[in-house]
Amino acid sequence: MPLIAMRVNGEEVEREAPDHTLLAFFLREQLGMTGTHVGCDTSQCGCCVVRIDGESVKSCTTLAVQAQGRSVTTIEGLAEGEALHPIQKAFRRMHALQCGYCTPGMMMSAVDLIERHGKPLTPDEVREGMEGNLCRCTGYHNIVKAIVVASEEMYAGGLKAETP
């Protein structure tokens, strides 16, 4: 079986896996990192979004070998130890999730969107930029609010003091 090697959340990993292994399943089954979810498995819903060399992609529609030698960031790579990433704090504060299934993909898409935008986002920009991520619980309003807040706070240089 071929050896697939990449950097995941800053660590070099190497596993044997068949060529047709999708990146989502390489992460979940070979690496045991089950934060990346598979929802629709047809590249519509965005639950499986991870970043490859900083670009958000749908890992259910990317072969693990296509990430060979590249740097992958998953939801597990967002927080630094116990310190949550600003997007995670914002989702918690704004009640931007209910069942939580779409949340990892939402956050990975949102961080990519915020970092690429270069300045805080408006609600309309969030709605357009997040169109590759579906949520079946929230009705999106709180997700949009959370991403706007996270974008403002990331560009202001970190979240303000929060009350859990």
Next chain:
Amino acid sequence: MTPATYLRPGSVDEAAKLHDDFAEAKYLSGGHTLLPSMKQGLARPSHLIDLAAIQGLRGISVDAKSNALHIGAATRHVEVASSADVQRLLPALAGLAGSIGDRQVRNRGTIGGSVANDDPAADYPAGVLGLGATVVTNRREIAADDYFVGLFETALVPGEVIVQVRFPVPLAAGYAKFRSAASRYSIVGVFVVRTAQGVRVAVTGAGEAGVFRAPELEAALDKQFSADALADLRIDPSSLLSDLNATPAYRADLIMVMARRAVTNMGRTSTFK
């Protein structure tokens, strides 16, 4: 997913050689049609020959002599959408690329993959046919008017690889699309182009045989380039697609609406849903 062996050739020649070696091999580009097709069992290639990794296939250049944009087949939608050259010379095409799927799809999908696959609801076929582009392969150059043959069917022969798509820069171009909010594919997309030789109109998403030109719209716009010139025209719905998104009659109506909106919004892509 059906099992397949992944191959990463370093050149187009090597890729074509591999395709010759394995009868059931398929070329892989962005993979956003092929991989879902493999999951559904609609495609069962023995080998996947990855073209996206071939460096020479990627990139955008301006050919000043022929006043054309040359886009490498493995260039991703995100790169076409954000290219300063495409935005300056062909803003409707940059907008078209930026309107495909969603950000994650645009980060993987390529122009060559879209044009080779020729999905009847894909956006690029409208741009390629409307602009009268040339599809350059490892064997020959194919004019867009000869390239699109039918549903998922092109003039490409087995093993032939698209290397580049060459777009002549027109006087002006506009694209208007009405898309499915769920799948984000175009239900109807109309690409309108003004050239020194006349107007070209290409329609995607609607035809039973894939993308097509609309000669009656072209003739009307040649006489008078305005939305009013299209007011009394109707499209015959008999050869239009019927699916859960739209009936043929609704598509026929949408074609006229999108054509008028393209004409009144030249120089950009306008998306409606």
